[in-house]
Amino acid sequence: EAQVTQNPRYLITVTGKKxxxxxxxxxxxxxxSWYRQDPGLGLRQIYYSMNVxxxxxxxVPEGYKVSRKxxxxxxxxxxxxxxxxxxxxxxxxxxxxxxxxxxGPGTRLTVL
Amino acid sequence: xDSVTQMEGPVTLSEEAFLTINCTYTATGYxxxxxxxxxxxxxxxxxxxxxxxxDKGSNKGFEATYRKETTSFHLEKGSVQVSDSAVYFCxxxxxxxxxxxxxxxxxxxxx
Numbered sequence: 001e002a003q004v005t006q007n008p009r010y011l012i013t014v015t016g017k018k019x020x021x022x023x024x025x026x027x028x029x030x031x032x033s034w035y036r037q038d039p040g041l042g043l044r045q046i047y048y049s050m051n052v053x054x055x056x057x058x059x060v061p062e063g064y065k066v067s068r069k070x071x072x073x074x075x076x077x078x079x080x081x082x083x084x085x086x087x088x089x090x091x092x093x094x095x096x097x098x099x100x101x102x103x104g105p106g107t108r109l110t111v112l
Numbered sequence: 113x114d115s116v117t118q119m120e121g122p123v124t125l126s127e128e129a130f131l132t133i134n135c136t137y138t139a140t141g142y143x144x145x146x147x148x149x150x151x152x153x154x155x156x157x158x159x160x161x162x163x164x165x166x167d168k169g170s171n172k173g174f175e176a177t178y179r180k181e182t183t184s185f186h187l188e189k190g191s192v193q194v195s196d197s198a199v200y201f202c203x204x205x206x207x208x209x210x211x212x213x214x215x216x217x218x219x220x221x222x223x
Contacts, residue, residue, distance in 0.1 A: 042201060043201070043213040
């Protein structure tokens with residue numbers, strides 16, 4: 001089954017404790033993105049990747065890092081999480097830049 | 113910059129009622145337009161799309177027409193079901209895979 005998976009689905013952590021949210025797709029897609037969803041703001045793009053070792057900032061990259069060492073994986077790293085990063089995070093992928101994006105199920109992060 | 117504005121929710125309807133969720137956009141050039149749906153506890157799924165003016169996207173009884181003259185892409189369904197209860201996002205795409213989303217509209221359908 002074609003899918004985008006994220007782990008963990010739920011995470012509660014404390015300020016400053018480094019964490020990684022994993023994202024994996026099994027469709028051999030080249031393009032992957034991370035979004036955060038906040039009430040009243042919709043989804044905003046954090047980072048995206050056009051291919052292995054090629055990443056770029058989206059609209060709200062501050063406080064986040066990403067890496068793309070393999071085509072299927074695109075982890076989101078929070079080196080020193082803060083409460084304002086409490087949000088619902090989605091990973092997405094697509095084959096070509098203008099193709100339909102497939103979204104993962106989301107990761108709900110709470111930073112205390 | 114590019115932006116999407118959609119009506120505030122929640123929209124509360126009874127089953128079999130007619131649904132309209134308004135969406136207008138501001139964009140340079142000729143964006144593609146999308147409606148995504150998010151069911152409770154799930155990620156976003158593409159519901160329908162339109163890539164040029166006057167195109168009509170349709171899926172699962174939902175329709176939306178790309179209106180360039182009014183910069184709108186309103187979502188409609190003739191008869192909603194309880195299972196349609198979800199959050200609906202209007203979005204446009206500009207540039208390189210960059211989706212710009214509206215704030216979402218929650219639809220609640222009661223039996």
